[in-house]
Amino acid sequence: MIDTTPSFSLRRFAQALPIDEALPALTSALAAGSSAVLVAPPGAGKTTRVPLALDGAPWLGGRKILVLEPRRLAARNAAARMAATLGEEIGESVGLRARLETRVSKKTRIEVLTEGVFTRLILDDPSLDGIGAVLFDEFHERSLEADLGLALALDAQTSLRPDLRLVVMSATLAGEPVAELLGGAPLVASEGRSFPVETRYLGKDPTRRLEDRMADAIARALRAETGSILAFLPGQGEIRRTAERLHERLDPNDAIIAPLYGALDRREQDQAIAPAPPGARKVVLATAIAETSLTIEGIRVVIDCGVAR
Incomplete structure (x- = not known):
């Protein structure tokens, strides 16, 4: 009843x-x-x-x-x-x-x-x-x-x-x-809230590795925009190599580099999802695990490599 x-x-x-x-x-x-x-x-x-x-x-x-x-x-x-x-x-x-x-x-x-x-x-x-x-x-x-x-x-x-x-x-x-x-x-x-979104296409360069192109795009966004960045990559290997390139070219004070994928330790996953500390910026390098079901506070720029596995 x-x-x-x-x-x-x-x-x-x-x-x-x-x-x-x-x-x-x-x-x-x-x-x-x-x-x-x-x-x-x-x-x-x-x-x-x-x-x-x-x-x-x-x-x-x-x-x-x-x-x-x-x-x-x-x-x-x-x-x-x-x-x-x-x-x-x-x-x-x-x-x-x-x-x-x-x-x-x-x-x-x-x-x-x-x-x-x-x-x-x-x-x-x-x-x-x-x-x-x-x-x-x-x-x-x-x-x-x-x-x-x-x-x-x-x-x-x-x-x-x-x-x-x-x-x-x-x-x-x-x-x-x-x-x-x-x-x-x-x-x-529920109607929710909508915000203006600007889309920029950076083009393709098949002569360069994906990790190099993504590191360039992230570094450019850090210089040109405010807020934290969410970057989508196809897998753990690409995330690791992109993080290595960013650590080589960025000042540690520029942003916190935070990988996010399914096999990652739970504590590291939680750190990637958590808001950046006051006054700091974060670059979250994620697989498709972050495409839905998750809200990462402070993200203002999303960079998608356009490649999926």
Whole structure:
């Protein structure tokens, strides 16, 4: 039986985010029905604001909220930001489950987990006992695990748990087909904030190595622009060689060089995502791991090498 309680008092946050305007419509949709689709542009705050806003909803009945992320780094970053918003550490009200890393406690009400972990969880417990809502974040990436997870969650909702809430969240996905898949679920949209973007094409020089051209582009941007830089490279090797070239030609005071890729040590990943110290600039050299699900504060310039692996 679905709880039709119209609404509840939304949590107040110290910092306003664009997604806040969409929260009343989302909470009302979930009070009246079992599913919803949320479309919000990158940086609107859906990943870290929506779970906190839904926490405490009457229809949860004291059960947990699960937030699914496509990658470990994104899951850890989301959990850390939500925990910091509450003035806590990961493992208290907000927990984390990922491969080789579990930080939850009896106090945990929101769990952030990777899609692969969720698949194993729901196969072991098809009724999702103790879970009140499952939020599929960054669903536009359309991985096999995300599609399988949603199919299994829909099956659980239909046959075992009609009180289970499902929310599909995306930055770029056309929401109507997903809403139809969810049985005509309400579609909630957030306009977000847009900023002017200038695109500059630097051309190609096939006679030079990719790392040399990227180091040139980064050095040029550091001289011409303010703020930190996010540079995309195809893999760990290219990142390492580009970092070597930048260390050779840049003064250590010019910028902090911060690699970011999946195999990197967790502490180094966290340092790459963290804001640059006051008065300092940062150059984040990243693989496609930073293309979605992550918000790196202070980035003003993005340099894409145009090559993917």
